[in-house]
Amino acid sequence: MTSIRTVLFDLDGTLADTAPDLAAALNRLLAEAGRAPLPFERIRPVVSHGSPALIRIGFALAPGEPGYAERRARLLEIYAQDLCRETRLFPGVPDLLAALRARGIAWGIVTNKPAFLTDPLVERLGLPHPPVCVVSGDTTNNKKPHPEPMLHACRIAAAKPEDCLYVGDAERDVRAGRDAGMRTLVALFGYIGENESPSRWGADALIRSPLEVLDWIDAAAGRRHAR
Ligand SMILES: O=C(O)COP(=O)(O)O
Ligand SMILES: [Mg+2]
Numbered sequence: 001m002t003s004i005r006t007v008l009f010d011l012d013g014t015l016a017d018t019a020p021d022l023a024a025a026l027n028r029l030l031a032e033a034g035r036a037p038l039p040f041e042r043i044r045p046v047v048s049h050g051s052p053a054l055i056r057i058g059f060a061l062a063p064g065e066p067g068y069a070e071r072r073a074r075l076l077e078i079y080a081q082d083l084c085r086e087t088r089l090f091p092g093v094p095d096l097l098a099a100l101r102a103r104g105i106a107w108g109i110v111t112n113k114p115a116f117l118t119d120p121l122v123e124r125l126g127l128p129h130p131p132v133c134v135v136s137g138d139t140t141n142n143k144k145p146h147p148e149p150m151l152h153a154c155r156i157a158a159a160k161p162e163d164c165l166y167v168g169d170a171e172r173d174v175r176a177g178r179d180a181g182m183r184t185l186v187a188l189f190g191y192i193g194e195n196e197s198p199s200r201w202g203a204d205a206l207i208r209s210p211l212e213v214l215d216w217i218d219a220a221a222g223r224r225h226a227r
Helices: 019-032 040-059 068-081 093-102 115-124 148-157 171-179 212-226
Strands: 006-009 106-110 164-168 183-187 205-207
Touching: 006 148, 019 040, 019 068, 040 068, 068 115, 093 106, 093 212, 106 148, 148 164, 148 171, 164 171, 164 212, 171 183, 183 212, 205 212
Parallel strands: 006 106, 006 164, 164 183, 183 205
Antiparallel strands: none
């Protein structure tokens, strides 16, 4: 059993509810192309799969297909202009971060979002105190599900993977965390599609609200002391 000293978080769908601003950006792109907007319920479940998923549902284009790169670049350009209009920390996140700090547990961010979007967003989220590390999708050569960004976060935070907990809302988050040697939790309040089965992703537990991270850490420490 481990004692958690650092909690790393995914950004979209875990720390921050970014779906409204990403949906607005996609619908603006669709409008520019003379197409009808997509309903929010259609967009929200794919937000943690990043811009490729948004271009797929908006234009039925996959990476490498003609027009894909232009659409994606324009989507990110539109999104960058207004990336924190409706975006908020999920309810409970400020209290969770404050409670981690009170316990001397560091926290950081590992996201697949590119840094030119992550950095201004993290600035504007109104975090109660800054993270020890912010690793974006283009910070390292590989992004999640590869473990490299997780291990990079460990280096910056001077943490051992076995003392880290990674909280995310996508299967790639669990895979990246596990392959890096971390414990993992799935944020069920994030962007999980109806056809996905998070209980099969191999995470240590599934949580329904941010503050349950504390319960899991306490239970893990209890299990450790009971040994
Ligand atoms: O922008 C993405 O690709 C998804 O971002 P996330 O990894 O913070 O969920
Ligand atoms: Mg996510």
